[in-house]
Structures are given as C-alpha cells and as structure tokens.
Amino acid sequence: MGMNMTEKILAKHAGLESVRPGQLITCKLDMVLANDVTAPPSIKEFEKIGRPVFDRTKIALVPDHFTPNKDIKTAELTKTVRDFARKYDIVHYFEIGRVGIEHVILLEKGIVAPGMLTIGADSHTCTYGAVNGFSTGVGTTDLAVALATGEAWFKVPETIKVQLTGKKPGNINGKDVILTLIGMIGVDGALYKALEFAGEGVAELSMTDRFTISNMAIEAGGKNGIFPFDEKTKAYVEGRVTKAYEAVEPDVDAAYCRTVEINLSELRPVVAFPHLPGNTKRVEDIGEIRIDQVVIGSCTNGRIEDLEIAASIIKGHKIHPQVRCIVIPGSQQVYLEAMKEGLLEIFITAGAAVSTPTCGPCLGGYMGILGAGERCVSTTNRNFRGRMGHVDSEVYLAGPHVAAASAVLGKIATPEEVG
Amino acid sequence: MKLEGKVWRYGDNIDTDVIIPARYLNSFDPAELATHCMEDIDTSFAKNVKAGDIMVGGRNFGCGSSREHAPVAIKAAGIPVIIAANFARIFYRNGINIGLPLLEIGSDVEKIKADDTLRVDASTGTIENLSTGDVFRAHPLPGFVQDIARAGGLINYIKEKK
Ligand code: SF4
Numbered sequence: 001m002g003m004n005m006t007e008k009i010l011a012k013h014a015g016l017e018s019v020r021p022g023q024l025i026t027c028k029l030d031m032v033l034a035n036d037v038t039a040p041p042s043i044k045e046f047e048k049i050g051r052p053v054f055d056r057t058k059i060a061l062v063p064d065h066f067t068p069n070k071d072i073k074t075a076e077l078t079k080t081v082r083d084f085a086r087k088y089d090i091v092h093y094f095e096i097g098r099v100g101i102e103h104v105i106l107l108e109k110g111i112v113a114p115g116m117l118t119i120g121a122d123s124h125t126c127t128y129g130a131v132n133g134f135s136t137g138v139g140t141t142d143l144a145v146a147l148a149t150g151e152a153w154f155k156v157p158e159t160i161k162v163q164l165t166g167k168k169p170g171n172i173n174g175k176d177v178i179l180t181l182i183g184m185i186g187v188d189g190a191l192y193k194a195l196e197f198a199g200e201g202v203a204e205l206s207m208t209d210r211f212t213i214s215n216m217a218i219e220a221g222g223k224n225g226i227f228p229f230d231e232k233t234k235a236y237v238e239g240r241v242t243k244a245y246e247a248v249e250p251d252v253d254a255a256y257c258r259t260v261e262i263n264l265s266e267l268r269p270v271v272a273f274p275h276l277p278g279n280t281k282r283v284e285d286i287g288e289i290r291i292d293q294v295v296i297g298s299c300t301n302g303r304i305e306d307l308e309i310a311a312s313i314i315k316g317h318k319i320h321p322q323v324r325c326i327v328i329p330g331s332q333q334v335y336l337e338a339m340k341e342g343l344l345e346i347f348i349t350a351g352a353a354v355s356t357p358t359c360g361p362c363l364g365g366y367m368g369i370l371g372a373g374e375r376c377v378s379t380t381n382r383n384f385r386g387r388m389g390h391v392d393s394e395v396y397l398a399g400p401h402v403a404a405a406s407a408v409l410g411k412i413a414t415p416e417e418v419g
Numbered sequence: 420m421k422l423e424g425k426v427w428r429y430g431d432n433i434d435t436d437v438i439i440p441a442r443y444l445n446s447f448d449p450a451e452l453a454t455h456c457m458e459d460i461d462t463s464f465a466k467n468v469k470a471g472d473i474m475v476g477g478r479n480f481g482c483g484s485s486r487e488h489a490p491v492a493i494k495a496a497g498i499p500v501i502i503a504a505n506f507a508r509i510f511y512r513n514g515i516n517i518g519l520p521l522l523e524i525g526s527d528v529e530k531i532k533a534d535d536t537l538r539v540d541a542s543t544g545t546i547e548n549l550s551t552g553d554v555f556r557a558h559p560l561p562g563f564v565q566d567i568a569r570a571g572g573l574i575n576y577i578k579e580k581k
Binding site for chain 1: 436440446479484507508513562572
C-alpha cells in the first residue's frame with residue numbers, strides 16, 4: 001500500500017521507510033515557531049530542561065499577536081522573546097517594523113518550504129500545507145521540548161481526501177471553499193485527521209486561496225491540510241526558498257479514510273454565522289443582517305491578493321456611515337505593495353482605517369474590540385463567543401470580497417450587490 | 420491516582436477562547452489565569468470551583484487555539500481530570516504534556532450530569548458515577564503517552580530520558 005503526502009513527510013522525518021495511521025513516531029523538525037503569546041511560557045519550560053537551543057537557524061520567533069505592544073504586560077512578553085532571541089542569536093526573529101503575522105511572513109520569506117516538517121506554538125501553523133509542507137500547531141510544552149531537542153512525537157493521522165472538481169467562478173475565493181468544506185464536515189469533521197486536497201480543481205486556486213484553505217484546516221479539527229506541489233507552488237517558492245527542498249506527491253494507491261468532493265463551479269459567496277466556523281450559509285440566503293464593523297486582514301486573508309480583492313470592490317464607494325472598517329496588511333511587504341498599488345489610498349479615501357501589521361482584533365487582542373451586541377464581518381478564522389471582544393458580540397466569517405461589500409453596504413452582502 | 424469530585428458539566432465544542440479569553444493572554448501566571456477560567460460561559464465556575472472537582476464536556480472539547488494557557492487555567496483552578504466525549508487534538512496533547520489527565524469516553528458522557536459525584540481512577544481510566552451507579556471505561560492512553568503522564572508531563576519525561 002502506498003502513502004499519501006502527509007505520511008510521506010512524516011515517514012521521512014522519522015527516518016522510516018513507511019508509516020501507517022495510528023503509529024506513534026518521533027520526527028526531526030525543520031522549523032520550530034512561536035509567537036509573543038506562546039514563546040514566553042515555552043522559554044520558561046525550555047529553561048527547566050537545561051540545554052541550549054537545538055539549532056538557531058531552525059527557530060522562528062514572531063511577536064505578532066500584540067505588536068506593537070498594547071500594554072506593559074505585553075511589552076514584558078515581547079521583551080522575553082527578544083532577550084531569548086538575542087541570547088541564542090536566533091536567525092528568524094522579527095522586530096517591530098519588520099514583523100508581520102507569523103503565517104504570512106514565514107511563507108513570504110521562504111522560511112518554510114515544500115516537504116518540510118514544521119511545528120508551531122500556534123494552531124494556524126497548518127497554513128504551510130499550502131506549499132506542500134507538513135505543519136501543525138502544538139502547545140507551549142511541546143514547543144519547549146522542540147527548542148531543546150529539535151524533535152517532536154506524532155501520532156500518524158488518518159487522511160481525508162478533499163477532491164476539488166469544476167471551474168472556480170470569478171467571485172469565489174479560498175474562503176468560500178474552506179467555509180463550505182467546514183460547513184459540510186463540521187468543526188470536528190477532521191478531528192485528529194489530515195486533510196489532503198486533490199483533483200483538477202487545485203489548479204484553479206491561487207496560492208492565496210490555498211493559504212486561506214490550509215490555514216483553516218484546524219477549524220475542521222484537522223492536524224494539517226496539505227496541497228500537492230504544482231506549477232503555481234513552484235512559481236511561489238522560487239526566489240523565496242533558498243534551501244534545497246523535496247516536494248512530495250501521493251502514491252496512486254495511497255489510502256484515505258474518507259473522500260469529500262467539492263465542485264468549485266457550484267460555490268457561492270458564503271459567511272459563517274456565530275459562534276462556529278462551521279455555521280456556513282450562502283450570503284444570498286441570509287436576509288438583511290446589519291453590521292457595525294468589518295475587519296480585513298489576519299493570517300487567513302491578510303495577503304496582497306486579499307487586499308486587491310477588497311479594494312476592487314470598495315473603489316469608488318464609501319464605507320457605510322454606520323460601519324468601522326479596519327484593514328490590516330499581514331506583513332510589511334504586503335503593506336508596501338498595497339501602498340505602491342494604490343490600495344491604501346482606496347481604503348483611506350473610502351473611510352477605512354489602515355493599521356500596521358498585527359494579529360490585533362483577530363483574537364480580540366486590541367485594535368478593534370467589539371462591544372456588547374455589536375456585529376462584525378471578519379476575514380479572520382474564528383467566530384467563537386467573545387473571540388473579538390464582549391461575550392455578547394458576534395463575528396461573521398467571510399472572504400475579502402464579502403467583507404468589502406458588507407463594509408460598503410452596512411449589511412452582510414455579496415460583491416454583486418455593490419454593483 | 421484515585422480522584423473523587425463534583426461535576427462541572429459543559430457541552431460540545433468548548434473552545435479555548437471561552438476557557439481562557441485572549442484578553443487575559445498577556446499573562447501566563449496559572450493562578451491569575453484560573454481566576455478567569457470559563458468566565459465567558461459560566462461566571463460561577465472560577466468563584467465556586469473546589470479543588471478536586473471534575474470537569475466534563477461533550478465532543479471536541481478544547482477546540483481552537485493552541486494556547487496551553489487553557490489546560491493550565493483549568494488545572495490551576497483545581498480540576499485534576501477532564502472527561503469528555505473526545506478532545507480537540509492540540510488541547511489533548513497539551514493536557515498530556517502538562518500532566519493533566521484527559522479521559523475520552525465517547526457518548527457515555529451523556530450519562531453524566533452537572534453536580535453528579537464521580538470517582539475516577541486516572542491510571543486505569545475507570546470512572547464511577549456515584550450519583551447514578553454507572554461505571555464507564557475511558558479509552559486507554561497509548562504506550563509512551565502513559566510514560567509522559569507517569570512522569571508528570573513532557574518536560575519531566577525529557578529530563579528523565581536525558
Ligand atoms: S491572525 Fe489571528 S488566527 Fe492568525 S496567528 Fe494571528 S491571532 Fe492567530
């Protein structure tokens with residue numbers, strides 16, 4: 001029996017010929033990631049082990065959640081990360097002014113690559129499946145041990161194959177695909193499992209679409225969400241990834257525990273209602289839902305293509321008078337490109353706020369906290385109760401197209417309604 | 420390890436944002452986290468929980484963020500074991516790694532109600548509901564995961580192996 005992509009990467013890093021679902025293995029890690037929330041407790045645990053870091057070139061420390069620091073406590077957290085980075089001369093440490101959201105910059109800078117095995121003390125570490133890597137989120141203790149040993153244990157997951165068919169309509173993007181999938185299989189539909197994307201529909205998806213889709217594998221409970229390597233992947237990683245890498249493809253007789261099919265041509269713009277990412281509905285079916293805020297950004301949809309989509313809809317319009325629209329580029333590079341392309345001008349003249357790169361409102365950290373009863377359409381990935389502020393506030397998840405249209409019309413809307 | 424305590428009962432998909440909201444993630448002091456544990460869905464928990472009480476959830480307990488602050492907050496609140504139908508993957512790892520036993524009992528969990536009293540043997544996975552007389556068996560932990568649990572968490576386990 002052959003292996004699928006996840007099994008191939010795990011086997012290789014465990015030094016084994018092959019692995020089977022359920023097997024417990026220990027793997028060598030190519031990259032170990034933490035942020036300003038998870039690195040400080042990891043560092044504390046790491047110090048208990050009493051060893052130096054395993055490899056200063058294979059650690060990425062990205063203070064993105066509360067950056068620039070929102071208060072004294074977060075300043076102390078970032079300082080812990082900074083001091084550690086200096087002490088061990090960590091190569092991939094990002095200071096304010098150079099930092100962006102971890103899952104945007106690790107890809108953008110080619111720090112993660114096809115075939116690589118990455119763990120991160122952040123649940124959205126699964127994003128790197130988009131470039132044909134295996135990557136998954138862990139907690140602070142796993143991270144601490146990884147910093148010291150460069151290894152982690154895994155249970156080889158079963159894999160769900162997501163067969164993508166059909167042509168993708170122009171007004172559909174990665175967010176519609178992944179929210180539709182989570183709506184179909186549920187927020188625990190891929191619990192303990194890998195998602196593997198396949199089929200001729202993959203070629204229809206831009207790299208940005210794939211980043212959004214892999215990013216939200218965790219919202220279906222998944223361990224990772226991996227895409228095959230193709231011309232688009234190659235074009236993306238070329239010029240970014242400097243190390244040698246080895247892409248993987250599934251064997252023809254690879255095993256899957258289940259196959260789910262999504263016909264891209266049948267997709268419509270969707271939105272996930274509070275308080276679960278699986279409460280997916282077609283925007284055209286929901287009636288009028290007035291909103292107070294729109295957030296465009298995050299590791300899910302904070303890339304240049306996302307901002308281009310949003311700007312193309314907002315251009316020539318004003319943000320609705322009852323709506324606060326906050327646009328957050330995912331990295332300094334995205335910010336700069338948005339400036340050069342004139343997107344920032346479109347947002348600002350329309351009456352939107354544009355922020356320096358940060359996670360900020362995505363996790364209810366700062367920069368756009370919701371009050372009681374307020375509704376927000378957000379391009380982020382979680383709409384749990386209280387995620388963006390007051391427990392009685394509501395978050396509706398959508399792609400940049402629906403978010404932008406909603407910002408203009410003051411209600412959850414499709415881009416077509418903006419006209 | 421034998422434990423006996425009163426049940427705090429929660430439903431399906433209890434996420435890490437309600438276990439410990441992000442507004443408190445500027446600290447990782449367990450005692451401070453414990454004072455805010457579950458407050459967005461249950462304001463009485465942090466105030467009234469007694470050391471030794473047992474938390475029981477439904478499906479996909481601990482879904483969402485990788486924040487280890489979540490199991491840490493529950494443990495620091497005095498809960499020595501969590502029982503659920505099943506757990507979200509990262510939360511499960513984190514529980515094991517910090518030495519907080521997590522027992523999965525599938526749909527049997529529906530037979531446990533708020534304020535029931537349970538007797539739990541975390542090492543064998545046997546759960547007795549003293550209020551109803553029901554007895555449940557949790558799925559056993561795989562081999563070296565048991566070793567991690569026995570060592571009191573992953574850090575101790577790694578130190579022992581060194
Ligand atoms: S943007 Fe949101 S989901 Fe992504 S890493 Fe930051 S807080 Fe987490």
